[in-house]
Amino acid sequence: MVVLFVMPYVFFFRIVSPIPVFILLLPILVCFRRPIDIPLLKKTLASTTDLLLILAFLALVSILLAIFHKSHDWYMTQFWFLRVAFVFYWAALVYFEPRLMKLDYIVPILGCAFFLHALTSWILYFAPELRNTVLEFTYISNLAQNSLAYADFNSRLPSVGVMFFGGGVFYAVTIFILIVYAIEKETVIWPWILSVFLFVTAIHIARTAYLILPLIIPFLLYRNSKENLKRFLLAFFSTACLIALLNSNLRTQKLTNFSLEPFYNLLHSGKPTAITASTVVMINDTKLAQRRLMHKSTLAFGDGKTLSEHGYYGGSDIGYIRLILYGGILYSIIYFLPLLYSVILKRNSFKKMPHVTILFGILLASILFNVKGMIDAAALYIPIMISLNLESRS
DSSP states (O other): OHHHHHHHHHTTTBSSSSSBHHHHHGGGGGGGOOSOOHHHHHHHHHHHHHHHHHHHHHHHHHHHHHHHHTOOOOHHHHHHHHHHHHHHHHHHHHHHOGGGGSHHHHHHHHHHHHHHHHHHHHHHHHOHHHHHHHHHTSOOOHHHHHHHHHOOTTTSOOOSSSOHHHHHHHHHHHHHHHHHHHHHHSSOOHHHHHHHHHHHHHHHHOGGGGGGHHHHHHHHTTSSHHHHHHHHHHHHHHHHHHHHHHHTSHHHHHHHHHHTHHHHHHHHHOSSOOOOHHHHHHHHHHHHHHHHHTOHHHHHHOOSOSEETTEEGGGOOOHHHHHHHHHHHHHHHHTTHHHHHHHHHTGGGTTTOHHHHHHHHHHHHHHHHTTTSOOOOHHHHHHHHHHHHHHHHO
16 A cells, blocks of 8 residues: 555656556556445545635636636646546545554655656666666656756656656655754654655755755754754765765766855855846746736736746746746636645634645745746645544544
8 A cells, every 4th residue: 555655655656658657557546445434435535625616716726717718728727637636545545554644654755756756866876778668658748748858867767657846846845854854853863864865966956955945944944953953964964975076076066066056156256146147037938928927807807828838838947937928927826825724714723733834935945946937746636635634623
C-alpha cells in the first residue's frame, strides 16, 4: 500500500502516457479490497466533500470561460479535473489504509518519496546514457520539450516527470512541510537532515527553490525559537559544506555555477538584486504580455486561453499573467480557493493542529511562486487537507 503512495511522487504523475500515474494505480486498489466498512467509508467521503465541491466549481468556471470566449482551450478544465481525480485517489488510499489519516504517517512517506526522486536525479546526472533512456520512457509535454531542447544537464540536475521550475517548487514546498513538521514535533531530527539533501538537490534543479527560505524563517520563531534557529543554522552550515564539496569537483562545479548564479551576479554587480539569465527572459516575455493586459475586457474576463501555437498565450509564463489572460483578475484570485478555504475555515485550529500551519505555509508559497510561473501544489496539499478534515472530525 505504501508503494501506491510513493510512486506518484517518485514519477511525478506521468510515465510514457499523459495519463497520471495515480489514475493508472487506482485499479490496483481492488487487490486490497476488504469487507466494506460503512462508517469508515462515510467518514472518508465526508472528508472530501468540501474540497471536491470547490474543485468542481473551479472546473465549471473554466469550462464556462472557454465556451464564453469560444477559445476551445480546455487546459484549465483538465487542470482542475486532474485534481478532482487525485482527491478520489487519495480518499481510496485512506479507506484501504486508514493510517493515512494521520499526518505522522503522511509526512515520513512524503519525505521518502522525495528522497527517492532526488536520488534518481543524481543518478541520472552521473549516468547520461541512463538519463536519455529514462527520458524516452517519460511523458514530456510540448512546453517541457521546448525547454528540454535547450537544457544543459551538465549544469543542472535532470528530474523525472515535473522538470525545471515545477520541480524546484515541489521540492521547496516539501522542504517547508518537513521543517514545519519538525518544528511541531520538536524532538524529531530526521526532517532537518533530509531537508538538507532535498534543498541541495532542489537548487540544482531550479534556483526558484531559494524562495522558500524567507517563508521558513518566520515559522522558526513560531515555537521553541532558540532550538529551531540552532537547527536551522546547523542545516545551513551542512548545506554550505555540501555545495562547497560539489564546487571542489570539476565535474560538479558546473552545477554549482548554475545554482549560485544569483549570488555571483549580486557580488559582481554590486547592486541589491540577483537577476539571472532566466529572469531577464521572463521580464522580456512579460513586456509582450502587457499588450493583452491593456484591454479592460481581458482584465475582467480574460481571453479564455492559456496556450498558443508558439507556447504560452501572451508570451509569458508568469503564473498571475497566465491566470488573468485566461479568466481575468477574479479568476487569478479564486485559483487559490482550495487553500484559502481550508486555512480560513480551520483558522481556530491553527495552534492545535500542524495541518493548518502547513496549509497556511503552502498557501503563502503558492502566492509567492506564481510570481515566477503557474504552480499549484495540489498533490502536496490534498492529502494534508483530507487528513485535517478527518482528524478534526475525530
